[in-house]
Amino acid sequence: MLRVILVEPEGEYNVGFIARLCKNFCVDELYIVNPKCDLKESLKFSAKGYDILNNAIIVNNFDDAIKGLSIKIATSSIADYEGDILRKSIKSWEINDIISKADKVGLIFGRESVGLTREEISKCDFLLHIPANPEYPVLNLSHAVGIVLYEIWKTKGKIRKKYVSYNELLLIDKYTNILYNLIKKTNGDYSLYLAMKRALFKGVEDDEDAKIIVSFLRKLYNKITHDEKE
Numbered sequence: 001m002l003r004v005i006l007v008e009p010e011g012e013y014n015v016g017f018i019a020r021l022c023k024n025f026c027v028d029e030l031y032i033v034n035p036k037c038d039l040k041e042s043l044k045f046s047a048k049g050y051d052i053l054n055n056a057i058i059v060n061n062f063d064d065a066i067k068g069l070s071i072k073i074a075t076s077s078i079a080d081y082e083g084d085i086l087r088k089s090i091k092s093w094e095i096n097d098i099i100s101k102a103d104k105v106g107l108i109f110g111r112e113s114v115g116l117t118r119e120e121i122s123k124c125d126f127l128l129h130i131p132a133n134p135e136y137p138v139l140n141l142s143h144a145v146g147i148v149l150y151e152i153w154k155t156k157g158k159i160r161k162k163y164v165s166y167n168e169l170l171l172i173d174k175y176t177n178i179l180y181n182l183i184k185k186t187n188g189d190y191s192l193y194l195a196m197k198r199a200l201f202k203g204v205e206d207d208e209d210a211k212i213i214v215s216f217l218r219k220l221y222n223k224i225t226h227d228e229k230e
């Protein structure tokens with residue numbers, strides 16, 4: 001199951017084009033969080049995606065849009081700043097490795113003006129980036145949706161799906177979060193949690209991942225042995 005989520009879209013034409021893309025690439029669900037444009041106007045741009053837009057689920061907040069998803073993939077043109085785990089990205093062509101494990105996948109696209117907030121990205125499991133001209137990597141919202149949906153479409157039927165069920169992924173997330181809360185020093189720094197969860201979902205990919213996982217495990221070890229001594 002594939003769900004496209006648009007967060008506070010601002011342009012009627014973009015929403016219409018995206019509904020059309022959802023029809024082109026057989027997306028199962030379109031969710032729109034708190035639309036900032038007139039969706040009736042969007043229908044004019046949706047061509048045969050008309051029914052997708054008419055059936056789109058409109059919600060008031062981000063959390064309602066991501067409910068029930070086993071993997072949530074945020075998207076952004078801003079990615080891969082050293083030391084910022086939140087912005088560490090998977091590339092568009094890597095998406096199939098990740099979604100082949102999940103049965104309910106959400107692709108989350110941000111506002112035309114400011115994209116997704118850090119808080120919204122932190123509620124997702126991965127951040128996807130479409131590499132483009134480093135001096136101007138910001139794509140039009142509907143173009144970004146088209147590229148990601150095409151990447152998924154290209155391998156349709158070619159990748160053997162090995163599902164991890166929604167409940168199991170939720171439990172991995174839950175216990176990672178519980179353990180992280182035992183060892184965290186400050187409230188704002190969720191990089192340990194994110195890195196650990198991403199590694200459990202997709203494996204340790206590089207030294208940066210490995211260092212954070214080691215740090216997570218070391219802190220947990222210290223916490224357990226320290227508590228045992230008391």
Ligand SMILES: C[S@@+](CC[C@H](N)C(=O)[O-])C[C@H]1O[C@@H](n2cnc3c(N)ncnc32)[C@H](O)[C@@H]1O
Nearest residue numbers: 075076077109110114115129130138139141144
């Ligand atoms: C015009 S962009 C907003 C610009 C914003 N600075 C951002 O976070 O990307 C609107 C949306 O299109 C998508 N997008 C645009 N360029 C992208 C890129 N290179 N990679 C992934 N998504 C992109 C993201 O969902 C983004 O929130």
